[in-house]
Amino acid sequence: MLRYLVRRILSMIPLLIVVTAFTFIVGQYGAGDLAAYLTGTRGDPSKGFDTELYQQFRQELGMDDPIYVRYGHWLWNALHGDLGKSYVMMGDPPVAYLIKNAVPQSLQLCLAALFIVTIIGVPLGIVAAVFSNGVLDRVFVSGSSVLSSIPSFVLAPVAIIIVVVRLHLLPSVGVGWHGLFAKETILPAFCLAMVGLLNVVRTTRVAILEVLSQEYVRAARARGLSERLVIIKHVVRNAALPVVTVIGMTGAGLLGATVFIEQIFNIQGFGMMVSKGLQRGDVMTVTGAVLVSTVIVMLFSLLVDLLYGIIDPRVRLTR
Amino acid sequence: MMELLPRRAPSGEECSARLLPVIDVRNLQVRFPTRDGVVTALDGLSMQVMPGEIVGLVGESGCGKSTAALSFMRLIPQPGRITAGEIVLDGQDILKLSDREMRALRGPSVAMIFQDALTALDPTMPVGKQIAEPLQLHKGLAAAAARARAIELFGQVGIPDPERRFGQYSHQFSGGMRQRVMIAVALSCGPRLLLADEPTTALDVTVQRQILRLIRQLRDTLNAGVVFITHDVGVVAELCTRVIVMYAGRAVEAGPTQAVFTHPTHPYTAGLLSSTLELTGDRSLPLYAIPGLPPELIDLPAGCAFAPRCPRADPECWNAAPILEPSGPQQSVACWRWKGD
Amino acid sequence: MDSPSLAPTSIIQGNGRGGPPAGAGVLRATKPRSFWDDAWYRFRHNWAGMAGLAIFVLLCLVAIFAKQIAPYGYLDQDWTAILKPPSATHIMGTDDLGRDVFSRVLMGGRTALMVATFISLIGAIVGLLVGAFSAFAGGKVDAVVVWIIDGLMTFPTIWLAAFVSVSTAPALKNLAASLYSVTHWAFLKNEVMISYAVVVFAIGMINWTWPARLVRSQVLSLREREFIEATRALGASVRWITMKHLVPNVLGSMIVLVTLSFGNAMLFEASLSYLGIGIRPPGASWGAMIFQGMSKVRTHPYLVLAPGITLAVVVLALQFMGDALNDALNPKSRSK
Numbered sequence: 004m005l006r007y008l009v010r011r012i013l014s015m016i017p018l019l020i021v022v023t024a025f026t027f028i029v030g031q032y033g034a035g036d037l038a039a040y041l042t043g044t045r046g047d048p049s050k051g052f053d054t055e056l057y058q059q060f061r062q063e064l065g066m067d068d069p070i071y072v073r074y075g076h077w078l079w080n081a082l083h084g085d086l087g088k089s090y091v092m093m094g095d096p097p098v099a100y101l102i103k104n105a106v107p108q109s110l111q112l113c114l115a116a117l118f119i120v121t122i123i124g125v126p127l128g129i130v131a132a133v134f135s136n137g138v139l140d141r142v143f144v145s146g147s148s149v150l151s152s153i154p155s156f157v158l159a160p161v162a163i164i165i166v167v168v169r170l171h172l173l174p175s176v177g178v179g180w181h182g183l184f185a186k187e188t189i190l191p192a193f194c195l196a197m198v199g200l201l202n203v204v205r206t207t208r209v210a211i212l213e214v215l216s217q218e219y220v221r222a223a224r225a226r227g228l229s230e231r232l233v234i235i236k237h238v239v240r241n242a243a244l245p246v247v248t249v250i251g252m253t254g255a256g257l258l259g260a261t262v263f264i265e266q267i268f269n270i271q272g273f274g275m276m277v278s279k280g281l282q283r284g285d286v287m288t289v290t291g292a293v294l295v296s297t298v299i300v301m302l303f304s305l306l307v308d309l310l311y312g313i314i315d316p317r318v319r320l321t322r
Numbered sequence: 323m324m325e326l327l328p329r330r331a332p333s334g335e336e337c338s339a340r341l342l343p344v345i346d347v348r349n350l351q352v353r354f355p356t357r358d359g360v361v362t363a364l365d366g367l368s369m370q371v372m373p374g375e376i377v378g379l380v381g382e383s384g385c386g387k388s389t390a391a392l393s394f395m396r397l398i399p400q401p402g403r404i405t406a407g408e409i410v411l412d413g414q415d416i417l418k419l420s421d422r423e424m425r426a427l428r429g430p431s432v433a434m435i436f437q438d439a440l441t442a443l444d445p446t447m448p449v450g451k452q453i454a455e456p457l458q459l460h461k462g463l464a465a466a467a468a469r470a471r472a473i474e475l476f477g478q479v480g481i482p483d484p485e486r487r488f489g490q491y492s493h494q495f496s497g498g499m500r501q502r503v504m505i506a507v508a509l510s511c512g513p514r515l516l517l518a519d520e521p522t523t524a525l526d527v528t529v530q531r532q533i534l535r536l537i538r539q540l541r542d543t544l545n546a547g548v549v550f551i552t553h554d555v556g557v558v559a560e561l562c563t564r565v566i567v568m569y570a571g572r573a574v575e576a577g578p579t580q581a582v583f584t585h586p587t588h589p590y591t592a593g594l595l596s597s598t599l600e601l602t603g604d605r606s607l608p609l610y611a612i613p614g615l616p617p618e619l620i621d622l623p624a625g626c627a628f629a630p631r632c633p634r635a636d637p638e639c640w641n642a643a644p645i646l647e648p649s650g651p652q653q654s655v656a657c658w659r660w661k662g663d
Numbered sequence: 664m665d666s667p668s669l670a671p672t673s674i675i676q677g678n679g680r681g682g683p684p685a686g687a688g689v690l691r692a693t694k695p696r697s698f699w700d701d702a703w704y705r706f707r708h709n710w711a712g713m714a715g716l717a718i719f720v721l722l723c724l725v726a727i728f729a730k731q732i733a734p735y736g737y738l739d740q741d742w743t744a745i746l747k748p749p750s751a752t753h754i755m756g757t758d759d760l761g762r763d764v765f766s767r768v769l770m771g772g773r774t775a776l777m778v779a780t781f782i783s784l785i786g787a788i789v790g791l792l793v794g795a796f797s798a799f800a801g802g803k804v805d806a807v808v809v810w811i812i813d814g815l816m817t818f819p820t821i822w823l824a825a826f827v828s829v830s831t832a833p834a835l836k837n838l839a840a841s842l843y844s845v846t847h848w849a850f851l852k853n854e855v856m857i858s859y860a861v862v863v864f865a866i867g868m869i870n871w872t873w874p875a876r877l878v879r880s881q882v883l884s885l886r887e888r889e890f891i892e893a894t895r896a897l898g899a900s901v902r903w904i905t906m907k908h909l910v911p912n913v914l915g916s917m918i919v920l921v922t923l924s925f926g927n928a929m930l931f932e933a934s935l936s937y938l939g940i941g942i943r944p945p946g947a948s949w950g951a952m953i954f955q956g957m958s959k960v961r962t963h964p965y966l967v968l969a970p971g972i973t974l975a976v977v978v979l980a981l982q983f984m985g986d987a988l989n990d991a992l993n994p995k996s997r998s999k
């Protein structure tokens with residue numbers, strides 16, 4: 004098992020390198036000449052374009068090196084916790100510092116949303132499967148279809164209008180992060196959760212249906228187990244693998260959707276950092292964020308793998 | 323090779339029950355409404371199994387053998403339904419029972435051995451637990467007692483090292499051992515009727531022999547009735563006291579194995595036997611082979627279902643379906659022309 | 664369910680007499696229905712799919728005739744009617760520049776439809792090429808392509824699209840400028856047009872993964888099939904045969920995939936525009952309208968609701984249509 008884990012982690016490294024190299028290179032070329040930008044914004048405007056300063060910035064940024072050398076530098080520094088500086092923001096804050104401040108909120112938000120989508124989606128999927136093609140099935144599947152298809156930047160404002168402005172059910176939102184268990188977290192986490200709802204409901208439904216058609220379910224019934232016991236003791240565990248996988252993948256999807264949710268609910272998290280970085284053309288911040296989010300996504304998939312081993316003895320015993 | 327199950331002294335009630343069939347099926351009809359039409363998987367099946375008797379159910383794939391076995395447990399898969407007939411299991415008309423009452427019979431009264439133990443055992447649950455499950459449920463045993471009993475059962479079906487095997491998963495067993503586990507599950511509550519749905523088809527020949535021997539021994543010790551489903555005529559000849567030959571959802575011939583196999587009266591039985599001889603290499607008999615498949619069980623023609631493939635069919639056969647009628651002392655056949663031309 | 668029968672499927676020799684008498688009705692002729700008839704039958708009986716189709720057709724009509732339907736010009740500002748709630752004259756109200764929201768929603772539909780059409784076309788074509796190439800190349804090349812696809816699919820796609828869009832915008836602008844100096848085509852200087860191109864490019868870059876996967880697996884499984892062997896025996900090349908058989912085999916799944924990716928593309932366009940890196944103003948985009956309305960959502964919710972609900976309805980319609988098409992075209996994939 005341990006050897007398997009190590010192998011898994013090692014196999015992720017190439018993907019990490021490719022993804023970051025891609026973002027780094029595209030970012031460096033696409034962003035235009037950062038040194039020129041800095042000369043323009045930081046230099047003395049009365050002097051016109053200050054070539055001396057420009058050269059100085061080029062030196063400082065290592066822009067005369069070939070791109071792979073620069074990427075190597077960046078990666079080397081990244082391994083030491085230095086992701087460069089955000090030149091676009093005031094005071095050139097280190098990207099690592101920005102990320103360190105932003106990630107905890109977003110992770111908590113995502114975990115809360117993941118929790119919500121699991122406790123709602125899995126039971127809905129089970130019920131839909133047990134009554135497949137019945138009324139409940141149709142209602143649950145199309146209902147979650149509706150909730151998941153509405154983009155979060157539409158769902159969230161509608162939710163705010165209804166829940167906060169009209170019904171006053173929850174406190175007003177829009178002033179930062181209040182902690183994982185705060186009332187203010189409910190609405191953003193809920194809206195975020197809806198992004199993954201359909202996937203979870205569908206996967207659960209299909210997985211349960213698949214298992215229900217298996218011979219061992221029939222065999223369990225033939226032993227006199229009630230339908231409820233059959234589902235609890237045999238079906239749920241066997242259907243868990245695809246469900247766990249989809250929940251893990253949903254985690255990655257939710258991370259992506261934080262760019263909308265955090266902006267609307269004014270949470271200073273990772274998504275907010277990325278959306279601002281994108282709008283300002285802050286290449287270093289975005290590149291750093293891509294690295295970190297890729298790592299997070301990979302950790303999620305590693306976690307899913309570990310859960311596999313716990314759930315399925317065939318996986319556990321063959322590794 | 324195997325420690326036998328303790329034989330219980332038969333009570334008075336059981337002695338009288340000895341004369342009653344463990345299952346008595348009358349005119350059973352099972353239908354599946356599907357997108358393309360209604361499939362009549364079983365039509366007018368009647369059969370009895372006495373305690374201690376092994377009845378063979380033979381026929382090509384798709385002729386309704388599994389459907390018959392499942393209907394005896396009231397486990398026909400959706401959207402199938404028993405549309406007519408009567409099933410009296412161990413003295414109770416199971417079609418009149420509530421779901422809960424029916425569940426109470428599954429295990430103690432009727433149990434099933436499935437064809438492929440690999441798919442019929444839950445891969446995520448230790449096999450021992452799957453044996454203990456019905457014991458806890460029906461016999462009210464505590465977990466520890468159920469475990470002890472399960473290990474005992476393991477020994478009885480000939481699984482070596484039962485203590486260790488108890489906690490293992492089905493994929494850690496060989497095919498033969500797995501089938502023994504399956505049998506132990508079926509035996510756990512000492513059923514009156516054992517349904518074995520092609521229990522040896524997936525096994526190689528030597529293991530097949532061992533399993534057959536085990537089933538026969540268990541029949542002796544439990545005095546249970548056994549319905550043995552197969553399409554292997556050789557196995558039937560070896561194991562079964564009586565045989566029912568099925569075609570397209572109907573019994574076409576029934577009787578003592580000896581009689582049916584020495585004097586088949588239905589052309590299909592004859593074909594089945596000769597094709598087996600072909601497989602066993604006995605070339606002294608004429609061989610028959612043409613393309614031809616059992617009919618789709620939707621909108622069966624009015625006449626004999628076998629007519630399109632029958633060497634003896636004549637126009638009369640296409641008009642009305644033959645019904646089962648006596649063709650010997652204990653033998654019966656559903657064919658207009660069994661007496662010959 | 665059953666293992667291959669030991670008893671052979673054909674046992675008995677017919678005797679050649681006693682066939683079915685005329686009119687016995689054994690083989691009652693059923694009219695053969697084609698796969699497409701069947702599929703259409705199944706689709707027609709799926710009300711959600713039909714509703715989706717109706718909405719989609721409506722969207723197409725509206726997008727084509729946007730200029731004719733719109734009561735006002737989508738850029739016309741009316742300084743006497745600023746931030747007016749929905750009324751008889753402005754059925755969806757007016758925005759902070761006094762523009763008619765309804766007219767802008769109509770034009771936004773045109774934008775969304777246009778962008779999504781390009782994106783899903785590109786996705787399907789690139790996917791087809793990459794998938795087929797990868798499957799035919801096999802070996803290391805195939806492994807690398809699969810690896811890239813898997814990598815792309817684990818990543819939050821919206822970020823990738825946003826990132827590509829931000830970092831390629833300047834390059835595309837330069838390209839357009841240098842093209843303009845040669846051709847003097849006016850649209851090359853049009854910022855809105857360029858932003859269209861950027862969005863199409865950015866989303867197209869990542870939206871090909873699903874079709875590519877599908878095509879690849881289809882090619883691989885087609886190569887296994889015996890009819891290929893049979894045709895090859897007649898001297899045709901594997902590549903040619905596969906391509907010839909591929910299209911009909913993939914068509915059903917491809918239609919579903921393109922429908923779903925169409926909705927996806929609309930969503931992506933709206934998302935990028937919402938983030939301020941998609942369609943540039945004054946181009947009309949639902950995403951941008953939602954973003955602009957967001958600051959006034961408490962006082963003037965209709966600014967968000969009008970484009971938001973329209974977007975949601977359209978995306979949902981495509982989703983339902985895609986699901987219904989899937990049920991209709993791949994009936995086996997439908998679980999029970």
Ligand SMILES: Nc1ncnc2c1ncn2[C@@H]1O[C@H](COP(=O)(O)OP(=O)(O)O)[C@@H](O)[C@H]1O
Pocket residue numbers: 354356361362363381382383384385386387388389390399400401402619665
């Ligand atoms: N779930 C089902 N839905 C529709 N038809 C079924 C279903 N299960 C069985 N059948 C029909 O019942 C017939 C008998 O099947 P089965 O009992 O499995 O045959 P056997 O066990 O003899 O091979 C088959 O021909 C099939 O058409």
Ligand code: SF4
Pocket residue numbers: 588589590626627628629630632633634635636639644656657658659660
């Ligand atoms: S009834 Fe006629 S067709 Fe049917 S088995 Fe007998 S002879 Fe053959």
Ligand SMILES: [Mg+2]
Pocket residue numbers: 384387388389519665
């Ligand atoms: Mg069967």
